[in-house]
Amino acid sequence: MNTPQTPHHPHLTVRGEAHIETDPDLAHIQITLTARGTNPHTTLNDLTQRNTTAINLIRSYGPALHNLHTTNLTLTPQLTRHGRNEHIHTHHATTHLTATLNDFTALNELITRLTDIDLTRIDGPWWTLHPTSPTHTQARQQALTNAIQRARDYAHALGTELHTLIELDDTTPDHTPYPGPTQRLAFATESTEATPPPLDLQPQRQTITAHITARFTLHPPTL
Structure with a gap:
């Protein structure tokens, strides 16, 4: 063998x-800005103004802002049926911004201030290293x-x-x-109320x- x-x-x-x-040491949020109107050019103009307002606000945080970029833009006609035909009833425009911050105190304040912008949705935060x-x-x-x-x-x-x-x-x-x-x-809507105090978000380990x-x-x- x-x-x-x-x-x-x-x-x-x-x-x-x-x-x-x-x-x-980083927090990510997504900001969705929305505009609606019967005219596509007016709708896009409203969205542009809200987008500019949001970007200027976010950039005002200087060193606390790690990164900011636009991830998506849509302009969609909303159809309605009139008899046998469909007609454009309104236009719906949205743009998405993603902001990453390294200062969580600034993050709390920024989220609260973003709610002053009409038709603004905020998702997050997501925490990372x-x-x-x-x-x-x-x-x-x-x-x-x-x-x-x-x-x-x-x-x-x-x-x-x-x-x-x-x-x-x-x-x-x-x-x-x-x-x-x-x-x-x-989710922010039109309001004449004063801006609420900053949120107290607790970072996830x-x-x-x-x-x-x-x-x-x-x-x-x-x-």
Whole structure:
């Protein structure tokens, strides 16, 4: 009977992981501005004015504003049936802005002030860490440390030691972008009432996850 051949140095593959909970440093909100009218040009002009007002207000927060961009614009005729025919009854125009802030006190005030703009909807906030946050580096380092410790545990259970690191694989994404709009935070309509005091929003703590696959060779154990 032939004896199965084994590699001179057995291979060991382990997966290291880390989970760190921390406070966010960015907040994202989506602002939807709306205008309605019987004339498409007048409707678009109304939307343009509201869009300009919102952008100027958001940009006035200076260093507290991390990013601002327009994500979508629509101008849709609303049809109504008149006898056997359909006629354009009104035009409905919307534009969507996404603002990212790094100052949460400014965020609370901005959301409240945005409600002064007619027909304005606000979605969010969604909390995230900045992509360059040192917490991401810390999580990756902890994942690698975890992988090495796991490999040593297996080697110790076999009565041997690690020999050589063959490969590190960090191709699995660890970060999921913030989700799209799911709930409406506020909806502003025409009002002569004074602006209410700023909201007191509580940032949601973030869990940062890192994974890494490590491959080693072992000194041949005696089994």
